[in-house]
Amino acid sequence: MSEYSERDVQRAVTELQGKSATAARLFDIRRIIGGLFVVYGIIVTIAGITVSDANLDKAEGVNINLWTGLGMLALGLFFLAWLWLRPTPPPVDTEQLLPEPDKDTE
Amino acid sequence: MQTPTDPAPTSHMDLAAELRLPTNWLDYTILAIYFVVVLGIGFAARRSVKTSLDFFLSGRSLPAWVTGLAFIAANLGATEILGMAANSAQYGVYTTHWYWIGAIPAMVFLGLVMMPFYYGSKVRSVPEFLLLRFDKWAHLLSSVLFAFAAILIAGVNLYALAIVVEALLGWPQWVSIVVAGFFVLGYITLGGLSSAIYNEVLQFFVILAALIPLSVLGLKKVGGWDGLSDSLTESHGGDFVTAWGGTGIGSDNPLGANWLTIVLGLGFVLSFGYWTTNFAEVQRALSAKNMSAGQRTPLIAAFPKIFIVFLVMIPGLVAAVLVPKIGTAGSDLQYNDAIPYLMEDLLPNGVLGIAVTGLLAAFMAGMAANISSFNTVFTNDIWAKYVVKGREDTYYVRFGRLITAIGVLASIGTAFLASSFSNIMSYLQTLFSFFNVPMFVVFIVGMFWKRASMKSGFWGLLVGTTAAMINYFVIYKQDIIDIPSDQGANFVSAIAGFVAGAVVMVAVSLFTAPKPTEELQGLVYGTRSPGMEEPPAEGDDAWYRKPALLGWSAVILAAACYIPFSF
Numbered sequence: 001m002s003e004y005s006e007r008d009v010q011r012a013v014t015e016l017q018g019k020s021a022t023a024a025r026l027f028d029i030r031r032i033i034g035g036l037f038v039v040y041g042i043i044v045t046i047a048g049i050t051v052s053d054a055n056l057d058k059a060e061g062v063n064i065n066l067w068t069g070l071g072m073l074a075l076g077l078f079f080l081a082w083l084w085l086r087p088t089p090p091p092v093d094t095e096q097l098l099p100e101p102d103k104d105t106e
Numbered sequence: 107m108q109t110p111t112d113p114a115p116t117s118h119m120d121l122a123a124e125l126r127l128p129t130n131w132l133d134y135t136i137l138a139i140y141f142v143v144v145l146g147i148g149f150a151a152r153r154s155v156k157t158s159l160d161f162f163l164s165g166r167s168l169p170a171w172v173t174g175l176a177f178i179a180a181n182l183g184a185t186e187i188l189g190m191a192a193n194s195a196q197y198g199v200y201t202t203h204w205y206w207i208g209a210i211p212a213m214v215f216l217g218l219v220m221m222p223f224y225y226g227s228k229v230r231s232v233p234e235f236l237l238l239r240f241d242k243w244a245h246l247l248s249s250v251l252f253a254f255a256a257i258l259i260a261g262v263n264l265y266a267l268a269i270v271v272e273a274l275l276g277w278p279q280w281v282s283i284v285v286a287g288f289f290v291l292g293y294i295t296l297g298g299l300s301s302a303i304y305n306e307v308l309q310f311f312v313i314l315a316a317l318i319p320l321s322v323l324g325l326k327k328v329g330g331w332d333g334l335s336d337s338l339t340e341s342h343g344g345d346f347v348t349a350w351g352g353t354g355i356g357s358d359n360p361l362g363a364n365w366l367t368i369v370l371g372l373g374f375v376l377s378f379g380y381w382t383t384n385f386a387e388v389q390r391a392l393s394a395k396n397m398s399a400g401q402r403t404p405l406i407a408a409f410p411k412i413f414i415v416f417l418v419m420i421p422g423l424v425a426a427v428l429v430p431k432i433g434t435a436g437s438d439l440q441y442n443d444a445i446p447y448l449m450e451d452l453l454p455n456g457v458l459g460i461a462v463t464g465l466l467a468a469f470m471a472g473m474a475a476n477i478s479s480f481n482t483v484f485t486n487d488i489w490a491k492y493v494v495k496g497r498e499d500t501y502y503v504r505f506g507r508l509i510t511a512i513g514v515l516a517s518i519g520t521a522f523l524a525s526s527f528s529n530i531m532s533y534l535q536t537l538f539s540f541f542n543v544p545m546f547v548v549f550i551v552g553m554f555w556k557r558a559s560m561k562s563g564f565w566g567l568l569v570g571t572t573a574a575m576i577n578y579f580v581i582y583k584q585d586i587i588d589i590p591s592d593q594g595a596n597f598v599s600a601i602a603g604f605v606a607g608a609v610v611m612v613a614v615s616l617f618t619a620p621k622p623t624e625e626l627q628g629l630v631y632g633t634r635s636p637g638m639e640e641p642p643a644e645g646d647d648a649w650y651r652k653p654a655l656l657g658w659s660a661v662i663l664a665a666a667c668y669i670p671f672s673f
Contacts, residue, residue, distance in 0.1 A: 005625060006227055006238050013159065013166075013228040016499065021156035022165030022300060023395070029172060029304045033311060036143055040136065040315070040460065047132060047456035055454035060326045065456040068319045072460075075311065 028088045034079035041073025125446045127274045133459030140312070140463045144289055144470070147304050151297025158502040161298035162482040163230055163393045168300075170399035170651075172307055174406025177390040178414075179306035181407075182313060183472020184465050185266050187418055192441035194422025195432055198338065198346035199671050201422070205415040206349075207373040210408050210664040212381035214657040217405040219631075220382055221391060223553060225400035227628050230392065231479075232385040232545075233487045239552045239621075239629045240563025242491075247567050248545060249487040252385055255541045256480035257513055260473045261520030267469035268521070274446055274462065283518055286466070290474045291514040294481070295507045299393055302478040306390075309467040310410075316457075316464030317417035320445070323452040324424035334420075337427045347423075349671040375604050379546035386479040398646040401653040408660035412667060421445050473517065481510045543600045544570025547607035554631050560621050562614040570607025577602040 048066025056063060127133075155161050194201040229235045233252060237245035267286055268279040293301045328334045335347045345351030353365045381387060381404070391403035425444035428451070431437035432444070439447055449461050485506045490497075494505075548566045552558050577599040580586070627633045649655065 006628060009230075009234065009238065010228050013230065016157045016159035017166055019157050019499075020160050020165030020167065022154045022160045023167035024154075025156075026154035026164070026167075026300055027150050029307055032143065032147060032304065033308060036139070036308065037311065037315075039139065043132070043136065044456045044460065047454075051454070058454050059452055059457075060323055062323060062326065064319050064323060064452075065454060068315065068457050068460065071318075072315055075315075 028083060030079045030083040034076045034083060037072045037076030037079065039076075041069050041071075041076050043069070045069030045073060125273050125443060125450055126276060127446075127450050127458060127462065128455070129275060129458060129462065130455045132455045133462060136456075136459035137463050137466070140467060141289060143308070144305055144467075145292055147308070148293030148296035148301045151293075151301040151304065154300055155298050155503065158485070158499050158506065159230070160300070161503050161506050162486060163389070164298070164300045164303060166393060167395045168303065168393050168399075170394055170402040170406055172303065173390045173394045173399065173403040175310045175410075176303040176306040177387060177403050178407040178410050179310040179313075179471055180386055180390060180475035181411075182310065182414065182468060183263060183475070184270070184468035185263060185472060187313070187317075187465070187468055188266075188270070188442050188445055190415070190418040191422035191425070191444040192433075194419040195426045195441045195444045196422075198342060198423065198426075199349050199419065201419045202349050202415050202667070202671060203368050203372055205411060206664040206667055207369065208377040209381065209411050210660055211373060212377040213404040213408045213411065214661055215378065216382045216388070216391070217401045217403070217408075218653055218657045220549075220553070221401040221404070222397065223629060223631075224388060224392060225394070225397050226634075230486050231483050232383055232388050233483055235629070236548065236552075236563055237487075237491075239626070240548075240558075241560040243561070244548065244563030244567055245487065246492065247564055248548075249483050251541050251545075251567075251571065253480055253484050253488065256386065256476040256483070257516050258520050260476040260480070260513070260517035263469055263473040263476070264517055265521035267466070267473075270446070270465065270469070274449075274465075283521065286470055286473070287514050287518050290470055290477060291511055294474060294478055295510045298506070299389070299478050299482070302474045303390060303393065305467075305474065306471050309464075309471040312460065312467050313464040314417070316461040317421070319457050320448055320453065320461060321417050321420040324421050324448050327452065328424050328427045334423055334427060338423060341430055342426065347671075348673075349668055371601065375543060375546070375600050378550075379542035379600070383545040383549050384542055385483060386475045389479050389482065396643050396646070398643060398651065398653070402651065402656060405653060405656040405660060408657075409663070412660065412664050418445075421448050424448060477510060477513050477517070480513045481506050484509050484513070541571065543574060543603040544607040547604050548611065551608060551611045552630070555615075556623070556626060556630050556632075557615055557620050558611060559615040559618040561618045562611040565614045566607040566611035569610040570603040573606035574599040574603030 044065050046069070048063050048069050051063055051065060055065070154165075157165070159165050190201055190204065193204070224232075224235060227235060227238060229238065231249075233245050233249040236248050264283055264286060268282045271277050271282040272279050293305060297304075325331060325334065328337060338346050350365060353368060387404075391400050394400040394403050422441075422444045425432055425439075425447055429437060429439050429447065432439045433441040445465075449458060453461055485502055489505060489509070490502055494501075544567050547570055548563050551566065552563060582599070645651070
């Protein structure tokens with residue numbers, strides 16, 4: 001059996017990469033993180049607003065549901081805002097020559 | 107695979123029965139939403155899988171922040187979280203070594219030195235690199251060893267999950283094994299590596315949302331950091347709250363290690379072996395969209411890694427104050443119970459649901475990282491190269507889905523193997539010293555020494571692995587030499603594997619033919635391959651994306667973190 005060389009790998013992977021659909025069809029994870037954390041944030045914040053005395057005592061007098069809920073809500077909104085400000089870039093941009101050094105979201 | 111650690115030879119994962127959490131409908135709602143989202147990601151990622159490269163490597167197209175967070179999350183499995191908290195309850199601030207010296211230097215080395223070779227050569231797996239650098243024997247051996255290790259460790263995760271869920275929620279063990287296995291199976295067969303990685307990113311944030319409130323409340327309960335360190339100094343001695351106290355050579359400390367063995371053993375042999383050659387980690391970096399993103403993957407992961415230690419260490423230390431007898435015969439609580447105990451004691455419904463979700467997510471991600479790297483190695487490196495060669499690409503995607511299912515079933519079976527060892531983390535580390543350390547020797551010698559011959563890779567790997575196993579199962583287990591703890595034995599086995607592998611590689615190289623220089627381009631330090639010539643993508647020349655700057659900042663930051671804990 002002839003040894004498998006680096007050229008074979010380069011050729012195979014380059015060819016597969018040309019046909020790959022991930023870049024074009026995979027959704028943006030920021031949408032999911034944002035959505036889930038907004039939902040969790042709302043649920044946990046509500047639990048914090050309607051907190052019972054027993055739960056307050058358990059958590060050392062800290063309304064931990066409220067603070068965690070607000071923190072999660074803020075994180076969720078951050079991801080949604082990031083997605084809104086810098087939407088998923090179009091997959092193939094070889095012809096696009098506009099210099100944009102801050103393109104965080106690629 | 108998890109970072110090597112050994113919280114306590116005596117501590118089983120059998121959590122105490124009184125840890126049953128007071129969960130209610132709110133917590134279960136939060137958990138249910140998470141399970142729906144996990145499967146939803148799998149279904150949504152399904153349409154992006156067209157080629158085998160999409161299925162196994164996300165088409166090499168993901169952005170660096172995604173692969174970076176997945177890189178850290180793949181390591182942040184629940185066995186790591188519970189184990190490191192246990193480590194802290196037993197050994198104190200020594201735990202920071204597993205992060206600041208036992209992870210950061212190796213992660214930075216991977217990003218700055220090794221990624222150009224991995225990514226530039228366009229290999230799809232760590233064993234495939236060995237195929238190019240050495241020969242098919244080294245390749246086959248490393249592929250088979252890796253496939254075995256991945257399944258075993260996925261099984262360990264599943265078993266640990268079942269025990270924890272039984273204790274915390276009261277589910278019978280088989281229920282959680284079937285449920286977790288089904289979800290992991292579902293989302294990986296559907297979306298391949300993309301859905302594994304996306305779920306890891308999500309898990310990263312959920313686990314932070316679980317650990318931050320727990321650490322904050324824990325600290326408040328014991329009177330802040332000052333109260334914590336005063337109580338511990340009084341009960342456990344001053345060295346308990348320092349990183350280096352009592353680690354002088356010849357002095358005695360509970361860890362059983364001095365500064366030299368910490369630096370060389372943990373910081374070099376074990377940590378470099380784990381972080382730079384473990385495909386479950388490296389795969390995340392290989393799925394990045396270009397060379398710069400590939401290099402930045404472990405570097406971006408290094409920054410959270412520096413600080414995550416506080417979120418696992420503080421609960422462990424707090425538990426050591428609140429339950430002074432934890433882990434000893436006089437207490438119902440084991441070291442591994444530290445985090446579940448604080449969850450029960452401090453978290454009200456709501457945040458409690460988040461914490462349970464985070465723990466389950468971490469277990470599933472720890473398992474999924476191993477399954478998604480196993481299916482890649484088994485399909486690309488074993489099946490497509492030695493068994494069924496040259497079929498069309500869609501065949502290998504179908505086969506990848508099939509082997510994912512088989513892998514999950516096999517790991518369910520191996521879950522029971524874990525129960526015969528005194529503790530899961532020690533079990534992981536035992537395996538780890540057998541598989542990763544010799545791998546690392548072969549890599550490091552092959553990458554930096556052009557003369558290392560084609561045959562030397564196979565023999566280095568074989569002898570290194572065998573030496574580590576003989577050392578552990580014969581010399582230590584048969585009491586031929588006296589090593590005080592399992593951890594010490596693992597550590598000596600790792601060194602034995604490293605030295606034996608290196609010596610054999612040099613010896614074999616001197617008597618066999620080297621690989622022709624033109625076949626080493628881009629595989630050995632000082633050479634370049636066509637894949638490395640790729641120009642930096644637009645925007646990647648920004649200063650804050652320079653790998654060297656990111657890498658050295660992480661090293662300096664980790665070193666600076668030691669300062670407050672060193673005096």
